[in-house]
Amino acid sequence: MRIEKHPVLEYEHGKTVQFTFEGQTLEGYEGEPIAAALHANGVRELREHHGRPRGFFCAIGNCSSCLMEVNGVPNVRVCVEPLKSGMVVKLQKGSGSLMGGAET
Amino acid sequence: MSGTLDSTGIASREMFEKLLPSAQRRAKGPYVVMECYEEIPCNPCSTSCAFHAVKMEALNKCPGVDYDACTGCGSCVSRCPGLACFVINETVGDGKIDITIPYEMLPVPQKGDIVDALGRDGFVVGKAEIVRVLSGPKMDHTNVITMRVDASLLYDARSIRV
Amino acid sequence: MKFTDVVVIGGGPAGMSAALAAAETGVRVTIMDRWSELGGQLIKQTHRFFGSERERAGTRGIEIVDILRKQIMENPRIEVKVNTDVLGIYSDRVISYEEGDRYGHMTAEKIIISTGAAEKMLQFENNDLPGVYGAGAVQTLMNVYGIQPGQKVLMIGAGNIGLIVTYQLLQAGVNVVAIVEAAPRIGGYKVHASKVRRMGVPIYTKTTVKAALGDTHVTGAVLCDMDDRFQLVPGTEREVEVDTICLSVGLAPLSELISHTGAKMHYIPQLGGFVPERNENLETTAPGVYVAGDVSCIEEATAAMIEGSIAGLSAAIATGMNRPDVLKKRDEWIEQLNILRSGKTGQKIRDGLALMAKEG
Helix, strand or coil: CECCCCCCCCCCCCCEEEEEECCEEEEEECCCEHHHHHHHCCCCCCEEECCEEECCCCCCCCCCCCEEEECCEEEEECCCCECCCCCEEECEECCECCCCCECC | CHHHHHHHCCCCHHHHHHHCCCHHHHCCCCEEEECCCCCCCECHHHHCCCCCCEECCCCCCCCEECCCCCCCCCCCCCCCCCCCEEEEECCCCCCEEEEEEEECCCCCCCCCCEEEEECCCCCEEEEEEEEEEECCHHHCCCEEEEEEEEHHHCCCCCEEEC | CEEEEEEEECCCHHHHHHHHHHHHHCCCEEEECCCCCCCHHHHHCCCECCECHHHCCCCEHHHHHHHHHHHHHHCCCEEEECCEEEEEEEHHHEEEEEECCEEEEEEEEEEEECCCEEECCCCCECCCCCCEEEHHHHHHHHHHCCECCCCEEEEECCCHHHHHHHHHHHHCCCEEEEEEECCCCCCCCHHHHHHHHCCCCCEEECEEEEEEECCCCCCEEEEEEECCCCCECCCCCEEECCCEEEECCCEEECCHHHHHCCCCEEEEHHHCEEEECECCCCEECCCCEEECHHHCCCCCHHHHHHHHHHHHHHHHHHCCCCCHHHHHHHHHHHHHHHHHCCCHHHHHHHHHHHHHHHHC
16 A cells, blocks of 8 residues: 655655556556555565465565566566566566576 | 563653652743653754753763753754653643643644543543644654643653544 | 775665765775665665764754765765676775676775675564565665555564664554564663554563464464563464564674675674674775675664764775874764763674674
C-alpha cells in the first residue's frame, strides 16, 4: 500500500508507467525500484529458490533474495533496478542461466 | 528503579518525581521536565535554550534544569531528538493542568479538539482538551501540542490519540 | 591510467564527510558509490540526530544528506562517480570498477574505504518467507519510496534501529504488534523506547521469534520466551497474527574490499565482526588505506561522520597536506570522537577498540 500522507516526509514520484508481472499489467512510478512497485501492488513473492518462495529482504542489492527475470534477463536485483515503462517482469524459478532466461 | 526503565521503556513515578522543581516553582507557572534518564551523547536541549536554563556537565551526562531561568517556553520540546522534554503548567486551575508534548504523527489535532490522553504504555488514561498547537517550518515537523488534562495525570499523560 | 590523490569508496555519511574533509585541504578526491545518488543509508533517517551541535545534532538525517550533497557538488575538487561498483583493489592502489555498464580503473595515492554494513540474519524456521524483511529495507520502502511494508508488523530486536524503525512504522500508519528482544534489557536508547511505548507498542524482553508462519508469505509468527542463557523455554510458545516480521538484530561490516588490500583484520564482536586493524588516524595496516564508519566499527551515523572527517584529513595529510591547521583540525575531530564515545553508551566501542589493541 502506498503512503498517501506522512507527518515528516513528502514523496517525489516519477510519472506513472505500466509494466507487466507474470503477464498481468500493473502500474508503478518510473524510477522506483521494481520491487517497490511490485510491493505497492501487493506482490510479495518474487522468486522461487530450492522450491521455496522468496521476497524482498535487504533493499540495497546485497542479499540476492529478490532476483527476478526482467525483459528476459535473469538474476536482476529488483530492489535496486529502476522501473521503466513496458518492462516485462517474471517470477524467477531457480538460478538464472547464462544462455538467457531462467533454468527450469 | 532503573531496571524498570531498562526492561520496559517506562520511567517510574519515583524517577519522574525526582525531576520536578520545588513546590514554590511549580506554583509559579510553566516549567520543563526533561525525561532523559539515561546518559547518552546528546545536547540540543542545552544549546537550543535561549535562557541558558539547561546545564550539562558533559555531552554524555543527563541535562539539569535551572528552574530560576526556565520560563517553560517549550523551545526544547521540538528540538530534543529523544522527544523527552515536556512542559507542565500546574497553574491553570479547575483541577486541571496543561502538559505540552512533542507530536510527530498524523493527524495533527486542532485547538479545541477533545482527544484521548495516553499513558506511558499507550493505554487511555483520560480525556484531553487540545489548548495549543504549534507547527510550521520552525518546528520542522515536530509539532508542539499542549493538552489540558486532570491534575491527577501529572505523571501519567504523555501522548494523545487523535 | 587515471590518477587522483584520494579515492573514497562508499558515499554514505562517513564517505561524504571523508571526501569533504580531504578536498577542503586542497587535494583532488573521487568518491564512488554503487547507488544512483550519494547519501547511503542517511537518505531514510527521518529522525533527529543525537550528539552535539558540531555534528548537527537535532537535525534529521534526511536534511544532513542534502547539506552534505550540496557541499560535495559545489566543491570543484571532488569528482562523483555514482552507479559505480568497485570490483577490486590491487597492489599500488589500483582500483577497478564498473560505472554503469562501463569497466574502468584508476590509481589513487590514498584510498578511504567507507562501505558501511549489511543487516544480520536471524536463524528461525521459515525465515526465508516473503514478509521477513530487514529493518533497513523496511525503512527504505517507507521513507524513500512511500510504501507500507505491511499492515501488522512484528519487530525483532529492541536496539536503536528496532526502536527507531518501529516509530517510523507508526508514522507511516502501520500497526506494530510488538517488539521482541532476546536480552533482558532494551538495548537502544530509553528515550526511543519510551516514544514507542506511549504510542501503545509493547516491548517483550527475554523473548524471541521461533518460527514464521505462512505458505507463500508471512501470516503470523511463533514467539517464545528465552532464559538468561538465551535458550528457548519450552512450552512458552504463542502465535501472533502479523503479515511482516522485521529483523533488527544488528549489522555486519561490509569489509570485503578491505580484505582485498591485505590489511590485517580482527574478529571483534563489540565492533560488529570482521574489522580492519587501524590506528587513531584511521589508517589500516595496508599502506595508504584508511577506513571510516560502520565498515570498521558498527556505531551511530554521528560517529561515522566524525570518522569520515578524520580519515579524510589523515589521507590528505599523508599526501603532503601536513599544514598545522590541517593537523589541528584532525586533532579536534579525534577529541570530538573520544567525547562522543566517553559515556555509558560508548562502553562497547571502547571495549572493542581495547580488545583490538591488545590483539595487536
